Amino acid sequence: MTLFGLGRQKPHHYFEMAKVAWENRDQLPFAWRILTNGVCDGCALGTSGLSDWTIQGTHLCMVRLELMRLNTAPPLTPSRLTDVSSLGSCSSADLRALGRIPEPMLRRRGEAGFLFASWDEALDRIAEELRTIDPLRAAFYLTSRGITNEA
Ligand code: SF4
Secondary structure, three states: OHHHHHOOOOOOOOOHHHHHHHHOHHHHEEEEHHHOOOOOOOOOOOOEEOEEOOOOOOOOOHHHHHHHHHOOOOEEHHHHHHHHHHHHHOOOOHHHHOOOOOEEEEOOOOOOOOEEOOOOHHHHHHHHHHHHHOOHHOOOOOOOHHHHHHO
């Protein structure tokens, strides 16, 4: 018997799992629904709920659990983004802790930060810009995670 599975090939991350549960304590039913009905946004191995299509048994790792807060976080306070100069010294963890962006936000040239925009306005702006681009010179950045696999 080893403490928390230390020294084993697949340690049991009970302490880390408890930390994830605590971090998501305000949204536990939602987090459970994501785990049991959702797919993993951690990498491209592919899951459906808590299993995959290749190996029997539970498919779950700490990467997926540690990303859970990205889905369960409350919406950010919009005023935090009205002047982004105050965010320059924030770490990526600080920025994630601000919360989810609940609606499209727009920063126009020369403005200090972002303001909410309607979905219609945001989609119109995107379409307007795309129409001006030669399709052969257009590229889309889909995700900052696992781009090599998912692309
Ligand atoms: S290995 Fe981890 S991050 Fe990748 S799909 Fe499986 S649970 Fe998600």
